[in-house]
Amino acid sequence: MTLHLYDTATRAVRELVPRTPGKVGIYVCGATVQSAPHVGHLRPVVAFDVLRRWLERSGLDVTLIRNITDIEDKIIAKAADAGREWWAHAAVFEREFSAAYDALGVLPPTYEPRATQHMPQMIELMDRLVERGHAYATGPGNVWFDVRSWPDYGTLTRQRLDDLNPEATDDAAAGEKNDPHDFALWKAPRPGEPATASWDSPYGRGRPGWHLECSAMAQRYLGDAFDIHGGGLDLRFPHHENEQAQARAAGYGFADRWMHSAWVTQQGVKMSKSLGNGLLVSELFAQAPAPVVRYALAAVQYRSMLEWSADTLDEAQATWDRLTGFVGRATERVGAVPTDEIRTVTLPAAFTAAMDDDLNVPAALAVVHETLRAGNTALAAADDDAARAALVALRGMLDVLGLDPADPHWTATTDDRAAEALDSLVRAELDARAAARAAKDWATSDAIRDRLVAAGVVVQDSPDGARWALADSKGE
Numbered sequence: 001m002t003l004h005l006y007d008t009a010t011r012a013v014r015e016l017v018p019r020t021p022g023k024v025g026i027y028v029c030g031a032t033v034q035s036a037p038h039v040g041h042l043r044p045v046v047a048f049d050v051l052r053r054w055l056e057r058s059g060l061d062v063t064l065i066r067n068i069t070d071i072e073d074k075i076i077a078k079a080a081d082a083g084r085e086w087w088a089h090a091a092v093f094e095r096e097f098s099a100a101y102d103a104l105g106v107l108p109p110t111y112e113p114r115a116t117q118h119m120p121q122m123i124e125l126m127d128r129l130v131e132r133g134h135a136y137a138t139g140p141g142n143v144w145f146d147v148r149s150w151p152d153y154g155t156l157t158r159q160r161l162d163d164l165n166p167e168a169t170d171d172a173a174a175g176e177k178n179d180p181h182d183f184a185l186w187k188a189p190r191p192g193e194p195a196t197a198s199w200d201s202p203y204g205r206g207r208p209g210w211h212l213e214c215s216a217m218a219q220r221y222l223g224d225a226f227d228i229h230g231g232g233l234d235l236r237f238p239h240h241e242n243e244q245a246q247a248r249a250a251g252y253g254f255a256d257r258w259m260h261s262a263w264v265t266q267q268g269v270k271m272s273k274s275l276g277n278g279l280l281v282s283e284l285f286a287q288a289p290a291p292v293v294r295y296a297l298a299a300v301q302y303r304s305m306l307e308w309s310a311d312t313l314d315e316a317q318a319t320w321d322r323l324t325g326f327v328g329r330a331t332e333r334v335g336a337v338p339t340d341e342i343r344t345v346t347l348p349a350a351f352t353a354a355m356d357d358d359l360n361v362p363a364a365l366a367v368v369h370e371t372l373r374a375g376n377t378a379l380a381a382a383d384d385d386a387a388r389a390a391l392v393a394l395r396g397m398l399d400v401l402g403l404d405p406a407d408p409h410w411t412a413t414t415d416d417r418a419a420e421a422l423d424s425l426v427r428a429e430l431d432a433r434a435a436a437r438a439a440k441d442w443a444t445s446d447a448i449r450d451r452l453v454a455a456g457v458v459v460q461d462s463p464d465g466a467r468w469a470l471a472d473s474k475g476e
Contacts, residue, residue, distance in 0.1 A: 003058060003356045005051075005228075006303060008236060008258040009156050013358050018227055019256065023061045025226035026052065027218040027255070029235055030112070032069040032210075033093040034078050037100045039279040039297075039308065040264050040271050044232040046294060046402075047261040047302035047359075049106045051230075053400050054355050057343075065221045066109040067214060068094055071116050071207055076197055086197055087116075100281045103290040104297075105402045105409045113217045115208065119199045121216040122208045125250055126185050126201070134249040138176035140204030141188025145211075145242070147181045150249045156258060157237045167238050183242050184209035211242035218247070218254070225253030233260045234270070261302045271308060279308070288313040291403060291410050292320050298401055301361055323368075323398065324405040326375050330391040331406065333464075334384050337392055342404065345396040355400065368397050426457055430466045433459075 003016045018024050028048045031041060048064070055062050069075075070090040079089035126143055129135035134149045147153045147161060154161055166180035173188065174180075188206045189198045198205045208216075218226065231240065240258060247254040263270040271279060284293050296316035300306045331337070348371065354363035375390030398404045405411075429448055436444040449459055456471045 003054075004358055005257065005259060006358050008260050011158075014257070016227070016257070018060065019225060022059070023063070024055050024228065025222040026062065026064045026228045026230060027214070027222055027226065028064065028066045028109075028229075029214060029231035029239070030066040030068050031094075031097045032072050032074065033090045033097060034072065034074045035093060037093075037097050037281045038272070039281070039284060040232070041097070042100065042104065042281065042284075042293075043264050043297050043306060044230070044261040045101055045106055046104060046297045048230050048259075050298055050302070050361065050401055051228075051259075051359060052107060053402060054359065057347075057400050063110045063222065065111050065113065065218065067217050068097075068112060068114045069210065069213060070094065070114045071197060072210055076193055080192075086194060096281075103285065104294045105290070105407070107402075111221050113221065115213040115217070118213070118217050118220060119201075119208070121220045122186075122212050123201050125212060125216045125219070125246070126203070128250040129185065129246060132249065132251070134246070135185055136178065137186075137203045139173065139188060141186065141198075141201075141206035142173050142176055142184070143186035143203050143206075144177050144182040145185055145246050145249075146178060147183070147245065148179055150245050152248065153245045154241065156241045156244050159237070159241075183211060183238065185212045185246070211239055211246065214239070215243045215247040215250075215252075215254070218243075219252055224251075226255060228257050228259055229255035230259040230261070233262050236260055259302075262305045264297075264306045264308050266308050268307070284313075288317055289320075291405070292316045295320055295403055298361060298403070299365060302359055320403075320405075322372065323394070323403070326372055326379075327391065327395065327405040329379055329467075330375060330387050333379060334388040334391065337388070337395065337406075341392060342395045342399055342406075345392050347396050347400070348393060351397050361401065364397065364401075368394060371397070426452065426468050430459070430468065434466065 004013045005016050006013050016024070026048070028044070031037065045066075048066075052062050052064050071086070075090050076086045079086040082089055126135060129145065130137070130143070133146075135143055135145050137143045154164070161181060164181060167183055173184075185208070186201060186203055186206045187209060188204060189195070198207050218229065229240065229243075236258075244254055244258075265271060288296075292313060293316070296312050297306070299316070299319075348367050351364050351367040354360040354367065357363070371390050371394045375387055375394060378384075378386035378390055395404045395406060399407065403410075429452055433445050433448040436442075436448065452459055452468070453471075458469050458471050460467045460469070
């Protein structure tokens, strides 16, 4: 089976046939850096990171563009509320988003363009639309896309124009539009806005509309037509519908396929800061380590709603502990495995079939857990060959998901000296305990164990000797 992916436009799972053999171009809508990132921002980024990893594992050369919207109405408003320049406000939260992505092991995009760096491309796109009769200028600085000039408007989301409600806006210039459904390509400065938040254009000084930004940047880095456009489910309309309309009206083929990741929900309601139930990334990382958060976000198929509950991170932590526990024990037993072997090992057929079936991660994880059980059985039986085979297969599959426990990203520590010192101290205690047990001094042995437990160290006895780990931070 070859890779098949769902296409929002056709509402069908279709085989991925790259426009250029061996290469795939992907544009993913990135963050509007107006405020701190929350869990809803992370899910699509992790979903498309898994897609990118699987494409590369399948031998394809991937160019992935993820933009940064660093000029927008909300950025200007929130910067004013915070008492700082809009560009400084955007920079603060751009760093927060980048730090969150890095912590979760998200591979950096091939290019990460900022909207403010691409005004010439946006003006060029506007010019094409005006010349072709699909856009018009009103007052100085205001340019609108004429939706009724484009008969295919609404085809992405399969909606009739006359059935749609006009995009909500408090913009006084909206009264200049020929039709309430027309959307802004270029906006004149509004009263009270800083002069630095506008640029010169043939249509007057202004700034780009949100939809124009992505179409221009996608064309700049991926060409007139490309393989996949992705983003969160909430971007289908109006953002992606408008992107497609203006790009194709300008004469570009644009995206061959549209992919959307579903929401993170709580009791069936989308989690978002605006609804008051958004979980900030800072809060997530205070509750669980980054790989546990990534596991929770990646474990559900990307088109299915991810229902977030009080147990979500606990369940992910328990699974992560089982995976890291096996990888640690197996590596100790059979030795370290070269990274090249992990990246090139032939993966189990059932895992490959699951990933090729529209990135069916739950089915792929079922294969991971089967391999984990086989590996633990092999360790218990001292079957080193089988244990090593399971270790390599398990790590290879988890590498596709960005969750290989032995990846340096997850094993690196901010203070290696402290970790080494802690290990030395605990090892000394365990050696003393082993000596007491050998002498059948059970009272001393038990006292050492109790002392370690009180310090938050869990001791696990095995035929090969005692191992230790830090107790769960929640005391479970």
